[in-house]
Amino acid sequence: MNFWLRLDSMDRRWVFLMMGLAVAIPILWIGITGRTFPETATPAARDVFRAIDSLPEGSRVLFGFDYDPASSGELQPMATSLMRQCAAKKLRIVCIALWPLGGNLAQETLAEVVRSDFPTMREGVDFVNLGYQAGNEGVMKVVLTDFKKAFPVDSRGQPSNDIEILKDVKTVSDFPLIVNVGAGYPGNKEWIQYVISACQGKVKMVAGCTGVSAPQLYPYYPVQLAGLLGAIKGAAEYESLVNEAMGGVPAPKYLEAQRRMAPQLFGHLLMVSLILAGNGIYFAGKRRPQR
Amino acid sequence: MILRRTIPIWIATLGGFVMLISAFGKPIEGMGESFAEVFNVIAAIAFVLGAGSLLKANLTKISRRDAGWGFAIVTLSTFAVTLIAGIFKVGVNPSRDFPLATFSGKQTTPESPFGWLYEYAMVPLTSTMFALLAFYVASAAFRAFRAKNLEAGLLLGTAFIVLLGRTFAGVILTGWLPEWASGLRLENLSVYVMQVFNTAGNRAIIVGIALGVAATSLRILLGVDRSWMGTGGDR
């Protein structure tokens, strides 16, 4: 039988197997050798870095965790590095979540970055986790008029009115920058639609998003969005920028995204070869006379 | 008929117009926000209906000994265990700030049965289901991405550029291009595609969708389209 014909009748489970191997082997290889590929940052990632870097020390940042463990493979490295840059710049971080599990992820990120590497930062003064609020866009509309009404207590149950970091916060415009890591609805797009548009330039926003939503968010960059981290590639670029700025040898937790770029490379190469093979089959079939 | 069709349609019309006007009228500006809360509460109450449907479907399956009735038992028992453990916060310590309030603790720590079920059953199951997409995406690329015409060719050509341009492969393949032709390097090309073609295409889609939503909403508000509305009969 002709090669192309045989390829065409190939069981798709072989494709599944190839994909499994293309991802699994690099993970094992990197896990054992610990080596990663170098990253050069694209403008969208550099703008995220710059937006945070240009804020004066002590500025408040609203940090949104709009994702859940299902997408943390892509988004957690972004959240970790973003949190690290904010903490290193001595910004005051206010974490919120519109996804039920986002509050827990905020707590974990704070523990991993702030509590362990920036022990001088005090809860309630330099950072706070306001936890999850139900209500999707409703919450965004409330923060426009009364921030503390939307988040009356923090994740420990302390009233917002008693929290030092929120002392003179009235509306969301009291935060010069919103950093939002989002996986879908409600997320980055809704923040742009309901908050950034309504604040008319008073609040800037940078976003981290999954690969799926990146193309939808590009039309908002650079006007409504000051910077955008798209997918694990964006995370890896930004991670390398932050690592470079911080100097020294980064801890393994700050290399997560760059480690995940190796399976990406082989996965993508496999995809490209599959597309080529598919088209080879198609054109070979076209050349054969139809009977 | 009046109770079952006319009044609901008027409820929809009036509810919609009030919301529409509330976007412009200062005194009633916050009505949209209240609705989001109202909706969440109704949806939470409606879980009773969902649970009823789930129970009925699985109990019928078991009583009729349909194919796979054993799995219906698994569904029902995991459902019951999770629900009881979660609603009563079984094994959850109270919050450290309010130790006297019995239910002040969060139920999501893996120490409690509910948290354990979440951490070790739900997370691996749902995230692996999510990860299956990597396999399906490969099979779709192999089977469906064929340059049958110009349109399909453009689709797969772009996918090609983005796939290569967003990894180290792009650097290896086209990194040698001289500075004056750096625009043709795959990583730059992929950014160009995103900022120009993708922006234009997405804008057209977004504007179209906005018009579609506006027209659909108006069809509902003006009562032109009533097919979303059932008879509301007894079942």
Place this chain on the structure above:
Amino acid sequence: MTRQGKTWLVMCGVLAALLIARGLTGEGLGRVYVKKVEVSLGSEQVAGAQGVSQTIWKEVPADKATMKWVEWNQVAPKEFFAARAANPAQDSISLSWPRTIGLWLGAFFTLAIMSFLYADNIAYKLAEATVIGVSAAYWMVIGFWETLVPKLFGALTPTLVSKLVLPSLQPSDVVQQISMWVALVLGVMMLWRLAPRGGWIAAWPLAFIVGVTAGLKIVSHVESDLMAQAAATMQPIVEVVPSATGGTDWYATTWATLANALVLVGVVCGLVYFLFSVQHKGVIGGAARVGVWYLMITFGAAFGFTVMGRIALLAARFEFLFDDWLWLIDPNHLRS
């Protein structure tokens, strides 16, 4: 035995053999260790924000505590190894059986779902039945504790909620109370479906929801999508980029101008494609065709980006299997 049956047998056999081999080498297979934390709290009266005295709970030495309980926090295995090396009889860090069983269950479920790629099978069916049961109940519990309790009960029965759940509950205003009463009434109407007669009343809350949704969405979509995106497209085509020496950078200017022109053409042609009441012939047909090209390029880009996300997710699952379960790799230095 069918060919598929044989394949299953071989796959399971190979997996079991590999597991045993792995279990017999080095530190063995995935286990979870926990550290015992004794929480002892005592209360204290302090002056609050409005001068009212408040009760504050603080960590106090165990002998002065009025409330005590024990928590178990997960720690990295290397902490256990270190503690064991320092004092083999220590009991502050120990193996957690529930969590270790959970870890293995998680690994089983991961493999069970992946086995669906080969064919439908009993392990997948078991995983499917479990995920439906657990997740349906999960969202109901979340709906109860995160929505019904703080919003509905918090507004209607504040004393009860603040006593049992949230002592720092803020009193709700009139608007909130009214809207929660409305929600309660509509919710009960919805549940009327379960009553033997008069199920039609459930159509009313549904109509309310659909109508209000229509009213809300028309505003948000027209404002932020239609108008804002049209305004963003309304830009000058010619974009002069100044060069470093003060003149015009003709190379960059050409590229920027071309990009602007391409965006404009794309948006216009894309919108023409969506025209319904005009036949796609002649100029309109040509423009619509160009619009389709743009849409296809957009879809191709979206596809490429999505692949990236999907592979990252798969990588995360493999990392769970190799790192947490099999202890084959240790990228986060949890064991060494």
Place this chain on the structure above:
Amino acid sequence: MHSTARAVLRRRFQNRLRSAVLLVAMLVFVRVAAAEFITQVPVESAQGAPSATTAPIEATALFNEHRLPLGMWILGIGVATTIFVSRARSGKLPTIRRIAALEAVDEAIGRATEMGRPVLFIPGIQDMDNIQTVAGITMLSRVATTAAHYDAVIEAPTSRSLVMEAARDAVQASCLAAGRPESFQPDRINYITDEQFGYAAYVGGKMLREKPAACFYMGCFFAESLIFSEIGNSIGAIQIAGTAESSQLPFFVAACDYTLIGEEFFAASAYLSGEPDQLGTLQAQDSAKIAVLAFIVIGSAVATVSAICGSPSFLVEAYHLLQRALGVSP
């Protein structure tokens, strides 16, 4: 016959009433908006002094002035809808272009009937507060009407309790309208779980075991789109998808037989109904689209000419006016 005539009369009366409500709302809006517009744009008179600043103060307190352009757009679309609907009612029907996906609906259901297999309908995974779900339910009612005629079985697992209720209502109404109330089977429309991938696991398994001959995916979809459409493809089902989630469109386009892209999805139920009223709304939608196109083309032209000619003030002002009409304050 008598009762039918009365029903027609009653419906006509209600339509009039609804239009009247709209008209009154618009008049109030225009009254307030006009007053606002005067305060907002002090027209420069020849002497350079603001000439018209006499706005009623109470109007300012009631009206959210920065949303004026938004109100104008919605009002415009509303007026266009009323005009085109009444034109269509008077017999001037628009010709609507062919939408291949929709012409395949009957064929797909017919094939399922022939093969004696069920039709699977997925109304997305979002709740009733998403307009795409509402559009999905509308499509379900059309598909259910056809299915009732052919006597095909519809399966519609849902991921939200409210959607299940709405879907049952819609299908029951369709069966009734098709004259076959007995073909309504509420147990085929079930709630599964709110969890995205729990739901995907269920639907995936069900598809592989029951092998539906036709699959419809109409509503708001996220990552599960490809799981469904790839499994549907492997079992050889005819698949028709429609969504406004642009991130999922590539997967539907690649793996399904027909896909309704974005706006087409919202137009679908109007197209399928073939009712003059609904076709009229499509024309209204188009007229709004043409207005947007005009804004984009004229605005870009003005901006370009102004950039080339060194920004003469009248062009700059014209551009600012256009921007203001789109809600951007220059």
